[in-house]
Amino acid sequence: MTGPILAIETSCDETAAAVVRGRRIVSSVVASQAQLHTPYGGVVPEVAARHHLGTVNGVVDRALEEAGLRLEDVEAVAVTQRPGLIGALLVGVATAKALAYAAGKPLVMVDHLHGHIAATWLEPLALDPPFVSLVASGGHTRLDLVEDYRRPVLLGGTIDDAAGEAVDKGARLLGLGYPGGAALERLAAGGDRTAFGFPVALSGRSQRDFSFAGVKTALLYRLRELGPAAEERRADLAASYQEAVMRPLADRLVEAAVDLGVPAVALGGGVAANGRLRELVAERAAPHGLRLGVPDIRLCTDNAAMIGAAAQFTDAVPWPEYLALDAVATAPPGGIAA
Ligand code: KG4
Ligand code: ZN
Secondary structure, three states: OOOOEEEEEOOOOEEEEEEEEOOEEEEEEEEEOHHHHHHHOOOOHHHHHHHHHHHHHHHHHHHHHHHOOOHHHOOEEEEEEEOOOHHHHHHHHHHHHHHHHHHOOOEEEEEHHHHHHHHHHOOOOOOOOOEEEEEEOOOOEEEEEEOOOOOOEEEEEEOOOOHHHHHHHHHHHOOOOOOOHHHHHHHHHOOOOOOOOOOOOOOOOOOOOEOOHHHHHHHHHHHHHHHHHHHHHHHHHHHHHHHHHHHHHHHHHHHHHHHHOOOEEEEEOHHHHOHHHHHHHHHHHHHHOOEEEOOOHHHHOOOOHHHHHHHOOOOOEOOOHHHHOOOOOOOOOOOOOO
16 A cells, blocks of 8 residues: 555554554554553453543544544555454444545454564564564564565464563562553662572473463562562562563574574564563574564554554455454464454
8 A cells, every 4th residue: 555544553451543654654643541450450341442432533533633634535544453352442443444434445454463563664663574573562472473564474472471461460469550561670670680580481492482370470489488578679579570571582582583594583562662671682683693673662562553554464345345344352363364
């Protein structure tokens, strides 16, 4: 597609809309609900869906306004169809269908994870394949071989908790609020990452999967053992725990690229905000001369520009054939509906 695309994302707790033209982000608006869910220690699906409903029209209007465009000017509307919270997804899909139908435009149904991967295609990073991609967020952790943005090939993923979930649960055990990623990183900055040896599950070369349930339990046991003494070791615990989550992510990403003979690695998802993960990936990649594709943090966390990017590698459904299409909570077999 050469014309502007209006993209909408509502799969979790961010209401987002963007206008993307080719590799260029013309506008990108993200209204985060994170604060709304803080008292509950996690995203409450019903609260998220209701909030999207009240916010989405204003967010779309702002994205168009900032782009200096009217709905009639866009070439297509794109929306996250799956996977995510079903009520939240429905709000975006219904909105996108209504807008596209009213304006006589085609609709592109995008896979959220395809979006996280395609974020690296956008300027200024503009990463070209082949590369191995790691997407680590609150809901997903996966490795893909990207030889063609149209069809990322799943290499592996988590067999239990997502990396971001492990980060958030660890943060909670350490008495930090939700979402805990940034707070855990701040606490870890003053600690010794070698102080505690937390287990790394599924270690071993050519391993492509991840497991984070064990490390979370190990932290819980450490805290119990330490009792009141845990208070003054919090920074060391945070640093060691962060290391146990980030190290396998960096190791497996770089190993996969080396084993597959691919010249670059890329990061995506909210966990890619983590400075220690970025540092570990850079450290591991350097001896192999691998290029590093790390998008701006606003493109790593949930946003609609990445949905506009993936839309350009997904077949559009012509007007008005999409009216019967629906949101889907789950990921398809193989991981991405591209
Ligand atoms: O991609 P994202 O914004 O939303 C989902 O699709 O889940 O990712 C959110 C996740 C949360 O688990 C959050 O704690 C984590 O990303 N995160 C971080 C950092 N910032 C956000 N994890 C580690 N270090 C950070 N600095
Ligand atoms: Zn996401």
